[in-house]
Amino acid sequence: MADRHTRRNDGRRSSDDRAVYVISVAAELAGMHPQTLRIYERKGLLAPQRTAGNSRRYSERDIERLRAIQELTQKAGINLAGVKLIMQMQERLEEMQRRAQRLEQELTYAAVRTRSERDRSEGGQIVPLRSVVVFPWERGSEA
């Protein structure tokens, strides 16, 4: 839970990206069998770094990804092929969302600019957004 991201206290890369855990520790942190992590890698679900001696080294981000895989497989019953595609789509969705957010901000600026130019205020409507996809396992209790 600690140091979520971009905690770069001294010019080093984000601590979340540093490959620090050997496979046994990573498996313990994710609550999995070490062999399971090897399977996930072979299936292309994650790609931990390797040491010079060819041993795997997992980052904090890798651990989070492992937990996400666990959610999808155990709680939602999705197989690994599905998890792989879902995670790709998730990245695309997040990218799209950032794009829409940026566009909206620009639009707000444009609106302010227009309003101030004619010194007239007649607020635009606010368009409520549709409810988002709620995954089955996220209904009910939080966290």
Add this chain to the structure above:
Amino acid sequence: MADRHTRRNDGRRSSDDRAVYVISVAAELAGMHPQTLRIYERKGLLAPQRTAGNSRRYSERDIERLRAIQELTQKAGINLAGVKLIMQMQERLEEMQRRAQRLEQELTYAAVRTRSERDRSEGGQIVPLRSVVVFPWERGSEA
């Protein structure tokens, strides 16, 4: 590609949405076993209409959905739980794309309007959208 949608020549609904195929025909069109269609329905992957006598009736859109399911299961090896979530995400993705497109258009209009305001004022109203789309998987695990 023929009569894709909104072909309402006489007040009827889109031809793609009309429930016209009984299960045996739908299965044949989709290249599946009829029992498979029943399984998909039970798993919540599609919901064909029912006749007064409780028989299933599939629309052209249902057939297309069946083919999409087939792609994901047979070619990609994704199980039904995965297919279900993927299709939900796909709808979200398409919605997001339409939204971004609309925003871009509004932004273009706003730019044009700002420019023309300098000469003469003839403005439509601006509709600022407030974006707070936060997908479940993007929420932080806690505050």
Add this chain to the structure above:
DNA sequence: TTGCTCCTCACGTCACGTGAGGTGGC
């Protein structure tokens, strides 16, 4: 009547996680 529909149950196949077994490097 026939030929469809509805449903449930059973079985074969396959994906996946777990574990054993044997190897090599720090």
Add this chain to the structure above:
DNA sequence: TTGCTCCTCACGTCACGTGAGGTGGC
């Protein structure tokens, strides 16, 4: 040396598609 890592192979479990079996309505 020990305790890890690497890999492959085998097995138990489960999801899924197919089929059989029995029912009912048009």
